Amino acid sequence: MNKWRKWHKWIGLFVGIQVMLWISGGVVMSIIPIDMVRGQHLITRPALPETLPALPQNLSQLNIITMRWLLRDQEPILEVQTRQGRTIWFDQQGRGLHPLTSTELSHIVQSQYIGAGDSTTLTQLGEVPREVGGLALPLYRADFNDAIHTSFYLNPISGQVLSVRSDLWRVYDFFWMLHILDFEEREDFNNPLLITLALAAWLFVFTGFVLLYHAIIKPNYRKWQRR
Structure with a gap:
């Protein structure tokens, strides 16, 4: 005993x-x-139009796995994944897209953010932060001065907000660790x-x-x- x-x-x-x-x-x-942890209450994403453009004919030259239409600052663009592991973006005419300017990215950020703060900085990142370790460069981070220090992570070519992080996510991540x-x-x-x-x-x-x-x-x- x-x-x-x-x-x-x-x-x-x-x-x-x-x-x-x-x-x-x-x-x-x-x-x-979990939706608040993922930041879904802080962002509104634009919906695609009901009628989408025809697929560009020059795509037949690529070895494509998947493709999908996205909106880049209100303009439909096509995201293509190839068997070589590349991701390529095209406009409606099948032309490759160049990165957006800082002004254009700031406009996207402001149009999709629905929190209680303002955008303070837009930074081009040289390496991927641990909190969005699944993403890849090129990558921009937009920071906001709201109470939970929200950050948007954007792809500068597609213009997509890929991830939303805030102190809610960071607290959750700490306890998950x-x-x-x-x-x-x-x-x-x-x-x-x-x-x-x-x-x-x-x-x-x-x-x-x-x-x-x-x-x-x-x-x-x-x-x-x-x-």
Whole structure:
């Protein structure tokens, strides 16, 4: 009995803080709606017109996997993915598109942002920030001075707002990091630290049930049998 109590105490000391962090993360992730985390309440995206242009004829020369129409500052453009892993954008006549100017990108940002602040800076990025690690260069970031420090990440050729980040997302991401204990990529559910603490938490619960058996069930077993 003393051995099980000792194990239970030391395991509880080892995992107690992490269990509190797991619970705290669960509370945060359940309180903040996922659409707000993704920033969908901060952006309005223009809808494509019901009638789209005909496909440019010169596309037959490309080895295309997928294509889709987008709106670039109210003008339909075509985004093409090739088997070589390239993404190419064309106008309605099939001409390749050049990057938008800072003024044009600022206009797109202002037309789609529906938050309570103003755009403060528009920055061309030399590397992809960790908070949008799945994106690729070229990339611009537009920052806003609202209460949650919203940022839009844009592709300067297509003019698309690819991701929205804010302090809501950053808080969520911090607790997600603590939840899965991946302090770099925030993606690895199978890292050794998480597995170790999960097993320790399981042992903590198991030893608790053993103590419960010795404290309540075993002393009263014969009494229950007589009844």
